[in-house]
Amino acid sequence: MKINFAKVSTLSSLKNSLPVFVFTEEQAKKSKLKLVKFAKENFDFTGKSSQTHLVSANDQMFLAVGAGADKKIDDLALQKIGSRIIAFLNGSKIKDATIFFDCELDEKGAIKNNSSDVQNTCNIAFGSLLQSYRFNKYFEDKKKNKELKVSSLTFAVIDAAKAKKSFADLELIADNIFLVRDLVSEPCNVLNPESYAEICKTFKKDGLEVQVLGISEMKKLGMNALLGVGQGSVKESRLVVLKYNGAKNPKDQPIAFVGKGVTFDTGGISIKPAQNMEDMKTDMAGSAVVVGLLRLLAQRKAKVNAVGVIGLVENMPSGSAQRPGDVVKSMSGQTIEIVNTDAEGRLVLSDALHYTNTKFKPKFIIDLATLTGAIIVALSDVHAGMFSNDDDLSKKIEAAGKATTETVWRMPLGEEYDDMINSDIADMKNVGSGRGAGSTTAAQFLKRFIGDTKWAHLDIAGVAWKGKGDPMAVKGATGYGVRLLNQLVKDNYEK
Numbered sequence: 001m002k003i004n005f006a007k008v009s010t011l012s013s014l015k016n017s018l019p020v021f022v023f024t025e026e027q028a029k030k031s032k033l034k035l036v037k038f039a040k041e042n043f044d045f046t047g048k049s050s051q052t053h054l055v056s057a058n059d060q061m062f063l064a065v066g067a068g069a070d071k072k073i074d075d076l077a078l079q080k081i082g083s084r085i086i087a088f089l090n091g092s093k094i095k096d097a098t099i100f101f102d103c104e105l106d107e108k109g110a111i112k113n114n115s116s117d118v119q120n121t122c123n124i125a126f127g128s129l130l131q132s133y134r135f136n137k138y139f140e141d142k143k144k145n146k147e148l149k150v151s152s153l154t155f156a157v158i159d160a161a162k163a164k165k166s167f168a169d170l171e172l173i174a175d176n177i178f179l180v181r182d183l184v185s186e187p188c189n190v191l192n193p194e195s196y197a198e199i200c201k202t203f204k205k206d207g208l209e210v211q212v213l214g215i216s217e218m219k220k221l222g223m224n225a226l227l228g229v230g231q232g233s234v235k236e237s238r239l240v241v242l243k244y245n246g247a248k249n250p251k252d253q254p255i256a257f258v259g260k261g262v263t264f265d266t267g268g269i270s271i272k273p274a275q276n277m278e279d280m281k282t283d284m285a286g287s288a289v290v291v292g293l294l295r296l297l298a299q300r301k302a303k304v305n306a307v308g309v310i311g312l313v314e315n316m317p318s319g320s321a322q323r324p325g326d327v328v329k330s331m332s333g334q335t336i337e338i339v340n341t342d343a344e345g346r347l348v349l350s351d352a353l354h355y356t357n358t359k360f361k362p363k364f365i366i367d368l369a370t371l372t373g374a375i376i377v378a379l380s381d382v383h384a385g386m387f388s389n390d391d392d393l394s395k396k397i398e399a400a401g402k403a404t405t406e407t408v409w410r411m412p413l414g415e416e417y418d419d420m421i422n423s424d425i426a427d428m429k430n431v432g433s434g435r436g437a438g439s440t441t442a443a444q445f446l447k448r449f450i451g452d453t454k455w456a457h458l459d460i461a462g463v464a465w466k467g468k469g470d471p472m473a474v475k476g477a478t479g480y481g482v483r484l485l486n487q488l489v490k491d492n493y494e495k
Contacts, residue, residue, distance in 0.1 A: 082127025177479035230313035232321025260369035261287030268341030289481035374438030
């Protein structure tokens with residue numbers, strides 16, 4: 001879908017583009033526009049946020065959209081308005097529309113745009129763009145293609161050049177959210193550790209340094225926990241390192257992000273039930289967020305040094321697969337008893353975290369993973385579960401979550417939970433004792449590979465993919481995490 005910004009003088013100049021007027025409750029009450037008056041009388045249109053009416057009167061058709069009370073209008077509310085507009089237009093099979101916010105028509109039909117804050121319009125455009133995403137590359141019959149019907153949206157502004165420049169940053173964010181959604185949506189016969197690593201190499205053009213470690217390099221480093229997960233697959237495991245140096249001093253301590261990249265998870269020898277196993281192509285969502293974030297930081301030339309590390313494996317059952325009861329020695333030297341081969345993500349992350357911590361000595365590490373079904377039981381698809389050893393970092397992540405609607409909920413850590421992963425024959429086992437606190441024992445496992453470094457673990461199993469969609473995304477991959485972590489970096493770590 002194409003987003004345009006233009007100065008529009010009269011409705012008659014729109015030709016085949018449907019006018020869309022967005023009114024707050026206060027604006028709708030004051031408006032003297034005949035069409036709005038008609039909407040008030042015939043549809044009880046008052047500007048409430050739940051109202052969207054297609055109005056036809058006096059040979060003129062337009063869409064009246066309520067924005068709610070003025071005092072409740074913020075960036076996120078405006079983005080949701082844009083999302084609602086796209087959903088309505090698409091459902092009505094309307095291809096082209098022109099959006100007016102905070103403007104009025106005089107008696108002669110001339111448009112007077114009174115908005116002094118172009119960012120308001122840009123936020124509506126951003127919400128529209130996020131809702132426009134479709135993953136439709138594998139439909140052969142275009143008539144049955146679930147593509148977006150809206151092809152173009154024009155936003156009426158006083159200064160089109162200023163609006164376009166202001167929108168550029170939001171468009172970059174959307175582009176990388178779409179990258180994450182694309183990666184998570186790809187079937188596993190297309191996206192595997194080897195092909196994924198090759199995709200990452202293409203981001204050198206965006207300003208990233210990209211290093212790919214193969215099996216031989218990882219064996220030399222002692223990454224037996226990560227390698228054990230992928231040893232049953234014909235697709236070789238990879239570790240990809242993405243580096244971006246944007247700080248004034250290239251030697252400044254970097255911030256670090258680590259992602260779980262299990263491109264398909266059968267559960268291994270502890271095989272999963274067949275029902276819904278196809279969804280396990282999404283078990284690499286944490287790694288996709290790291291890729292999208294690092295690419296975004298490079299594209300927008302963020303003033304920070306950052307590193308992203310993703311462990312890419314495919315967890316398959318075969319004659320060479322890892323078995324329950326095996327003991328592996330991780331890169332850190334700690335030994336792990338494999339009790340359940342379906343608790344594989346934490347094994348991948350253990351080596352990736354230790355590698356990141358010892359090689360780059362970052363200010364902090366944030367890891368992202370679709371790690372446990374238990375977090376879905378606890379938080380559904382509303383919040384990501386956050387576990388952390390640092391209160392200050394936690395508060396900053398929580399604030400970024402509230403600012404972007406990609407919210408987190410802090411969960412507990414503690415010695416009692418840590419004791420649950422002690423093993424009788426090794427330093428630890430990869431699952432806790434009993435069925436309780438599955439997400440916390442997984443986080444306690446990861447904590448053993450962090451040392452004293454500030455760290456947060458985000459379990460995104462419930463928020464990375466939504467079966468019903470949400471205000472910013474249709475059904476499927478959400479791209480959760482890009483906006484959250486970009487906001488975190490922007491607010492706290494850029495110099």
